[in-house]
Amino acid sequence: EAGVAQSPRYKIIEKRQSVAFWCNPISGHATLYWYQQILGQGPKLLIQFQNNGVVDDSQLPKDRFSAERLKGVDSTLKIQPAKLEDSAVYLCASTSLAGGRYEQYFGPGTRLTVT
Amino acid sequence: DAKTTQPTSMDCAEGRAANLPCNHSTISGNEYVYWYRQIHSQGPQYIIHGLKNNETNEMASLIITEDRKSSTLILPHATLRDTAVYYCIVRAQAQKLVFGQGTRLTINP
Numbered sequence: 688e689a690g691v692a693q694s695p696r697y698k699i700i701e702k703r704q705s706v707a708f709w710c711n712p713i714s715g716h717a718t719l720y721w722y723q724q725i726l727g728q729g730p731k732l733l734i735q736f737q738n739n740g741v742v743d744d745s746q747l748p749k750d751r752f753s754a755e756r757l758k759g760v761d762s763t764l765k766i767q768p769a770k771l772e773d774s775a776v777y778l779c780a781s782t783s784l785a786g787g788r789y790e791q792y793f794g795p796g797t798r799l800t801v802t
Numbered sequence: 803d804a805k806t807t808q809p810t811s812m813d814c815a816e817g818r819a820a821n822l823p824c825n826h827s828t829i830s831g832n833e834y835v836y837w838y839r840q841i842h843s844q845g846p847q848y849i850i851h852g853l854k855n856n857e858t859n860e861m862a863s864l865i866i867t868e869d870r871k872s873s874t875l876i877l878p879h880a881t882l883r884d885t886a887v888y889y890c891i892v893r894a895q896a897q898k899l900v901f902g903q904g905t906r907l908t909i910n911p
Binding site: 691720728729730731732735743778780784789790791792793794795796 | 836843844845846847848851889895896898899900901902903904
């Protein structure tokens with residue numbers, strides 16, 4: 688079974704520029720999550736999708752961050768404009784929820800550096 | 803905020819059992835104890851979870867105290883590849899994961 692795919696793996700941009708990350712979850716997983724992990728800290732949930740609907744985006748800085756999952760499969764996370772404090776690893780995860788299984792499977796992440 | 807307390811770091815000799823403690827004194831009756839680990843430059847990886855009974859799988863064992871206020875993750879024969887940050891998380895099923903700082907486990911040769 689293929690895992691969660693993310694691209695790019697690394698991105699360096701200047702502040703005030705825009706950036707987008709892509710995630711392809713495990714096939715058949717209806718629930719998709721985006722996390723932000725700042726160096727030295729645990730991951731923090733930004734947004735959760737169930738199919739193509741948003742379940743929880745309470746921690747998403749909506750003035751600059753946006754995310755979509757149009758067809759209920761792939762997802763993109765965008766930052767516009769980026770700030771220095773957005774430097775972090777952005778992790779995507781997915782869950783099946785079938786059969787009462789709630790484990791989340793994570794991708795390798797995208798490391799963003801804002802200069 | 804995370805509902806668990808873990809030591810910041812631990813060391814263990816290769817081949818020995820690594821025992822990682824976690825305190826979760828405010829755990830509710832419907833909340834499970836989940837363990838994830840994160841190897842350097844990778845995403846977190848699910849290890850094991852339990853409600854009140856001890857659990858074992860191919861990766862680890864989870865021992866939960868009778869009052870459910872604490873638990874221990876056991877890696878029976880630690881290898882160098884087990885060096886990682888280990889996160890103990892308390893959550894009800896389908897609730898979001900709230901990660902704390904975790905325990906940085908170093909396996910020494």
